[in-house]
Amino acid sequence: xxxxxxxxAVLLTGVTALFALTACGSSSGGTKDxxxxxxxxxxxxxxxxxxxxxxxxxxxxxxxxQATPAGKNVDIKTSFGASGDQSRAVAxxxxxxxxxxxxxPDIDRxxxxxxxxxxxxxxxxxxxxxxxxxxxxxxxxxxxxxxxxDDLVKPGLQVLTPNPFSSGSARWNILAxxxxxxxxxxxxxxxxxxxxxxxxxxxxxxxxxxxxxQVFTGGKGDAILTYENEAIFAQQNKQAIDYTVPDSTxxxxxxxxxxxxxxxxxxxxxxxxxxxxxxxQKIYEDNGYRxxxxxTPGADKFPKPAQxxxxxxxxxxxxxxxxxxxxxxxxxxxxxKNNGVSTTGK
Amino acid sequence: MAKHxxxxxxxxxxxxxxxxxxxxxxxxxxxxxxxxxIDALTTSEAGHAFQVTAVVSVLAVxxxxxxxxxxxxxxxxxxxxGRRLLNAAIDLPIAVSPVVVGLALILVYGxxxxxxxxxxxxxxxxxxxxxxxxxxxxxxxxxxxxxxxxPVLEEIGTDxxxxxxxxxxxxxxxxxxxxxxxxxxxxxYGVVLSxxxxxxxxxxxxxxxxxxxxxxxxxxxxxxxxxxxxxQPAAYAxxxxxxxxxxxxxxxxxxxxxxGQR
Amino acid sequence: MAVGLPLxxxxxxxxxxxxxxxxxxxxxxxxLSLVTTYLSLVVLLPLAAVVYRSQSQGWGHFIHAIQAPExxxxxxxxxxxxxxxxxxxxxxxxxxxxxLVRDTFPGRAVLDTVIDLPxxxxxxxxxxxxxxxxxxxxxxxxxxxxxRSGVLMALLFVxxxxxxxxxxxxxxxxxxxxxxxxxxxxxGALTTFRRIILPNLVPAMLGGTALxxxxxxxxxxxxxxxxxxxxxxxxxxxxxxxNQIQSDDTTNAAAVSTLxxxxxxxxxxxxxxxxxxxxxxx
Numbered sequence: 001x002x003x004x005x006x007x008x009a010v011l012l013t014g015v016t017a018l019f020a021l022t023a024c025g026s027s028s029g030g031t032k033d034x035x036x037x038x039x040x041x042x043x044x045x046x047x048x049x050x051x052x053x054x055x056x057x058x059x060x061x062x063x064x065x066q067a068t069p070a071g072k073n074v075d076i077k078t079s080f081g082a083s084g085d086q087s088r089a090v091a092x093x094x095x096x097x098x099x100x101x102x103x104x105p106d107i108d109r110x111x112x113x114x115x116x117x118x119x120x121x122x123x124x125x126x127x128x129x130x131x132x133x134x135x136x137x138x139x140x141x142x143x144x145x146x147x148x149x150d151d152l153v154k155p156g157l158q159v160l161t162p163n164p165f166s167s168g169s170a171r172w173n174i175l176a177x178x179x180x181x182x183x184x185x186x187x188x189x190x191x192x193x194x195x196x197x198x199x200x201x202x203x204x205x206x207x208x209x210x211x212x213x214q215v216f217t218g219g220k221g222d223a224i225l226t227y228e229n230e231a232i233f234a235q236q237n238k239q240a241i242d243y244t245v246p247d248s249t250x251x252x253x254x255x256x257x258x259x260x261x262x263x264x265x266x267x268x269x270x271x272x273x274x275x276x277x278x279x280x281q282k283i284y285e286d287n288g289y290r291x292x293x294x295x296t297p298g299a300d301k302f303p304k305p306a307q308x309x310x311x312x313x314x315x316x317x318x319x320x321x322x323x324x325x326x327x328x329x330x331x332x333x334x335x336x337k338n339n340g341v342s343t344t345g346k
Numbered sequence: 347m348a349k350h351x352x353x354x355x356x357x358x359x360x361x362x363x364x365x366x367x368x369x370x371x372x373x374x375x376x377x378x379x380x381x382x383x384i385d386a387l388t389t390s391e392a393g394h395a396f397q398v399t400a401v402v403s404v405l406a407v408x409x410x411x412x413x414x415x416x417x418x419x420x421x422x423x424x425x426x427x428g429r430r431l432l433n434a435a436i437d438l439p440i441a442v443s444p445v446v447v448g449l450a451l452i453l454v455y456g457x458x459x460x461x462x463x464x465x466x467x468x469x470x471x472x473x474x475x476x477x478x479x480x481x482x483x484x485x486x487x488x489x490x491x492x493x494x495x496x497p498v499l500e501e502i503g504t505d506x507x508x509x510x511x512x513x514x515x516x517x518x519x520x521x522x523x524x525x526x527x528x529x530x531x532x533x534x535y536g537v538v539l540s541x542x543x544x545x546x547x548x549x550x551x552x553x554x555x556x557x558x559x560x561x562x563x564x565x566x567x568x569x570x571x572x573x574x575x576x577x578q579p580a581a582y583a584x585x586x587x588x589x590x591x592x593x594x595x596x597x598x599x600x601x602x603x604x605x606g607q608r
Numbered sequence: 609m610a611v612g613l614p615l616x617x618x619x620x621x622x623x624x625x626x627x628x629x630x631x632x633x634x635x636x637x638x639x640l641s642l643v644t645t646y647l648s649l650v651v652l653l654p655l656a657a658v659v660y661r662s663q664s665q666g667w668g669h670f671i672h673a674i675q676a677p678e679x680x681x682x683x684x685x686x687x688x689x690x691x692x693x694x695x696x697x698x699x700x701x702x703x704x705x706x707x708l709v710r711d712t713f714p715g716r717a718v719l720d721t722v723i724d725l726p727x728x729x730x731x732x733x734x735x736x737x738x739x740x741x742x743x744x745x746x747x748x749x750x751x752x753x754x755x756r757s758g759v760l761m762a763l764l765f766v767x768x769x770x771x772x773x774x775x776x777x778x779x780x781x782x783x784x785x786x787x788x789x790x791x792x793x794x795x796g797a798l799t800t801f802r803r804i805i806l807p808n809l810v811p812a813m814l815g816g817t818a819l820x821x822x823x824x825x826x827x828x829x830x831x832x833x834x835x836x837x838x839x840x841x842x843x844x845x846x847x848x849x850x851n852q853i854q855s856d857d858t859t860n861a862a863a864v865s866t867l868x869x870x871x872x873x874x875x876x877x878x879x880x881x882x883x884x885x886x887x888x889x890x
Contacts, residue, residue: 047558052574079557080571084854093457093466094474094556109856163837165678165851205837207850210574217576237576327676327857337677340840356707357719359700363765364725367737409646417643424636432643434876439651441822441872443846446865449853450654453661484650490727497777517635539727546730549828566730573736585733592728600721 043073044267049090050100051083051168052210053230054130054254057287058100061280070270082208083168090115090259097262098271100129100254102209103168105317107255120257129256129275130289132229133249133305134176137213138222140240146223147244149180153197160224161198162205162212164325164332169209173225174332175320176250179309183248196335217241227252228302232288248307250314254289368589375586378579386572386580387587394560395568395584402476402551402564403544406483411537414491419525421492422499423507439488444549447485451478451554474556479564482550487543494536495529498606502528531606535599542595546588655869662862673863681840682848683864687871689844690824693763697820701771702813708772709779723773726766734765759842763824770823771816778812811883818879822872 050058058078065071079086079094087106090096091113099116101107107127110116121127138146146152152159162170177198181191204220206212209230216224217239231243256275258268274280281291282298291299314320324331375383386392420426421433442450455472456462465472472478506528510520526533548566555562563571565584573581663670673679708720726734782805790800828846837843839851845868852861 052571055571055575077561078559080559081552081557085553088853088856089474089556092452092473093462163839163843163847163851165839166847166854202838205839207837207847214574234576239576325855327678327852327855327860333678336839340681340838352703353707353711353713356700356704357715360704360719360722360768363761363768364722367729367734367765368725370737371733413643413646416639420636420639420643424639426636426640430877430880432647434873434880435647435652437819437822437876438655438869438873440819441825441869441876442655443826443828443849443865443868445828445846445850445853446658446826447654449858449861449865450658453657454654481650485654488647488651501777501781539724542728546728546733548730548732566732569730569732569736581736585730585736588730589733592725592730595728596721596724599724600717 044264045075045077046097046262046264046268046271047077047079047095048098048100049079049086049094049096051086051102051106052080052208053102053227053233054100054284054287054289055080056233057284057289060283060287061275064279064283065271065274068274070267071274074267074271076271082166084166096259097264097268098256098258100256101168102252102254103172103317104253104255104311105321106168107257108317110257110259115259115261116257117260121255125276125292126253127255127257128253128292130229130254130284131292132227132252132254132288132290133245133308134173134225134252135228135231135243135245135249137216137224137226137231137234137241137243140242142242142244144222147246149177149194149246149248152177152223152225153194153201155201157201157223158203158221159198159201160204160206160212160216160221161202162209163207164205165327166207167209167212169212169227169230170205171321171325172227172250172252174324175311175314176225176246178324179250179314180246180248180307183307183309183313192331192335195332196339199335199339228290229288236288245303245305247305248309249305251308251310253310368593371582371585371589374578375582382579383583383586386577386583389580391560391563392568392580392584395563395565396587398476398479398561398563399545399565402479402483403541405480406487406544407537407540409480409484410487410540411491411533413488414536414540415495415526415529415533417492418495418499418529419521422496423504436489436492439485442485444486445553447482447550448553451481451485451550455481473554474558474562476562478554479551479562482554483544483547486547486550487540490540490543491533491536494539495532498529498532499525531602535602535606538595538598538602542592545591658862659866659869661859662866664862665859669859670863670866673857673860674867676860678839678843679845679848679852679860679864682843682845683867685843686825686845686868689759689763690821692760693767693824694817694821696764697767697771698813698817701768701816701820702775702809705772705775705779708776724769726768731766735762759844763827766827767820767823770820771813774812774816774819775809778809782808807886810886814879814882814886818875821875825868825872 048058048062055078058080062076062078065076066074079089081089083102083106086094087099087101087109090099091109096115099107099110104121104127107116107120111118111120136146136148136152138144144157146157151157161173164170164174174195178191178195181194182188186194204215206215209226212224213226213230213234215221217234226243228243228245231241234241256272258265258272262268275284276293278293278296281293281296285291285296285298290302293299311317311320315323322330325333327333417432417436421429439447452473453459454461455465455478457466457471457473462472470477472481506524507520510524511517515523546566547564548570551564552567552570555564555567557563557567557571559571565588569581569584569588572578572584662673674683704719704723708716708723786804787800790804795803826846827844828850837847839848843851845864849861849864852858852864
């Protein structure tokens with residue numbers, strides 16, 4: 001009996017030790033990247049709810065902001081996740097003073113829920129904070145020489161793009177492809193045929209842009225459609241990829257807003273002003289985003305595609321969502337359905 | 347011999363499905379030596395994440411143990427209308443996907459829903475705070491203690507309990523001094539399995555946590571976040587820790603299961 | 609693990625001495641209130657809210673939501689996979705339980721311990737690992753990811769313990785006398801198994817299989833990473849529900865969820881009935 005007790009004791013000690021090691025070791029160990037939110041007893045606490053890709057950028061922004069006079073007594077708690085998930089979380093009650101998402105409809109949802117003023121996009125930048133473009137990302141060295149939209153539909157190629165019913169990134173990708181075709185003079189029918197051919201080359205649709213990128217870096221696929229800032233981020237993290245900015249692509253515009261129920265609107269506005277300042281825009285730039293303020297030094301190092309169109313050129317988000325992504329009648333829904341039925345097995 | 351071929355089939359099946367994944371996590375974690383692992387686990391973010399996991403899991407297990415033992419006694423030793431329905435209802439959480447768990451809890455306890463609003467006016471926040479995470483964890487691990495204890499209660503029979511009653515013991519005394527000691531090993535087994543399950547919960551907690559870095563981010567959410575930021579050392583280090591906790595829990599449950607069978 | 613409830617319809621109380629009739633009625637009521645309140649607050653009320661939400665735009669809308677092509681394809685795939693997984697587990701689970709109880713070999717203790725791993729291992733760790741093993745850069749050289757077989761493997765992983773752990777205790781309890789008698793009468797191993805042992809195992813096998821089925825319906829994390837997640841092809845119901853939530857189609861999401869819940873409940877109750885019948889005959 002005592003042997004069993006001893007055994008139990010040893011095992012229990014083991015489990016406790018494991019937890020103690022991880023939980024307590026942190027207080028003495030170096031804090032790699034938590035300094036941003038660990039303000040020393042800031043008087044005011046703001047909540048930033050953002051999508052997942054600019055996490056590194058915002059960590060740096062917060063640190064820089066807290067070094068300025070306006071940010072000295074401001075502590076900012078952060079939450080990062082998929083853009084749609086985060087938006088819905090705020091809509092169902094998650095505390096937020098500042099929200100930053102990947103596409104405007106995720107802010108519109110909050111306007112509808114009366115959590116963000118309808119005037120959020122009234123400033124000179126229309127409520128946007130950063131830009132990016134849809135690019136074609138490939139393996140390092142681009143061994144299969146995939147550079148254009150036409151290259152993507154070559155038979156036998158594997159192209160990755162996320163599931164358009166759960167991912168904003170996927171929607172930007174599809175609209176970029178469709179827009180590129182129509183801007184090149186193709187008819188709607190031809191553009192739709194292009195999308196069909198493209199989807200035939202898609203073997204897996206992860207549920208978000210970042211997950212899709214990880215599937216790619218994990219070895220699957222020949223090319224992947226991503227945000228430019230995603231490709232840059234992956235390269236900064238030593239992933240073996242290259243990317244090409246197609247001649248014709250869509251301008252991705254990322255929105256930001258202060259919530260109407262924020263209890264610290266002054267400090268929130270101060271943070272926002274910092275993000276629009278040259279210092280703030282430079283940090284975004286260092287993390288792969290195209291600054292929205294065109295005078296930011298270094299903004300011209302981003303390649304300019306010959307043909308850059310926006311969501312407005314495609315009728316705006318509301319019309320585009322209905323036309324392409326409606327669950328019953330959307331263009332993409334029909335394409336996916338036809339592909340699913342016509343190809344068998346795996 | 348037929349007996350030996352069965353053995354090999356079982357071993358092959360289990361190795362393929364279980365042991366290889368475990369080996370792979372270990373290999374990937376220590377690919378570059380021990381120090382990256384230590385570094386990754388000693389950041390304050392990692393520390394906070396494990397703390398949150400510990401707090402949420404322990405609370406959930408305590409709640410489910412009280413419920414589990416009570417429900418087992420009710421199901422096995424008593425009869426009442428709706429007993430079969432209760433039995434099925436306890437198993438129901440297994441069929442609910444984590445996304446739906448999150449949705450369901452938010453529909454009731456969300457700040458803008460009737461009950462949630464009532465609680466919010468009294469300063470009680472459930473969703474996007476620790477209580478909501480405990481709730482989600484309790485949901486997914488609900489059946490475990492019941493299913494560990496009920497079969498044992500069934501098996502030991504009521505002879506001793508009835509003897510105690512005829513000798514004048516009250517219901518509670520009988521429970522405390524006869525029943526409880528008899529099912530101790532089974533309760534232990536259920537507790538350890540529950541604890542492991544709670545520590546490992548990801549999906550449902552992800553939806554209701556709010557993912558506030560340093561506050562409502564659990565160890566599993568930490569793994570996902572690190573992996574998404576291409577910080578594979580940290581993701582695998584945390585995964586390894588979680589996997590080892592699971593293995594320790596398994597070894598413990600084996601002893602407890604064997605003890606109960608003796 | 610699902611307990612086959614002891615027979616209630618035994619007036620004399622002679623067969624199963626597990627009933628404490630009419631004793632401690634107050635304690636029973638107290639315990640019952642505690643249990644029911646807890647269950648309601650945690651499980652029943654939230655699930656009821658989902659069902660309520662699913663019909664908030666009328667039952668016509670509910671039917672339409674279920675029949676929507678993407679949802680319907682996902683539900684069909686999920687149910688087919690769940691049945692396949694349940695059947696495979698029925699066979700493999702029983703086999704493994706048999707090997708654990710009736711066979712001795714070095715490493716049996718490890719095997720026995722490791723069976724519970726899918727319960728204990730965090731789903732996200734399992735998912736990451738399954739992807740590495742079966743994906744493109746697979747250590748095994750097997751490329752199963754992004755195919756229905758990939759989803760099957762993921763589901764078999766998470767459901768492994770269910771049948772094993774329900775059958776194992778029953779096998780341990782089994783009285784060997786009848787088997788010895790059958791053997792001495794000339795029955796072969798297979799016949800003995802089929803006619804003496806199997807009938808005693810059936811309730812436990814059914815119970816475990818029902819749980820494996822229920823678990824397969826709900827699986828989300830590991831299937832997203834490994835299935836390819838192609839709508840209309842390899843997208844499972846839980847992912848379809850997630851997508852609907854993402855598109856603010858909460859009512860539709862609730863409808864599909866309610867459908868799956870109903871299926872699970874029916875399966876659990878039917879199996880409970882089958883267990884009763886099987887136990888009665890044995």
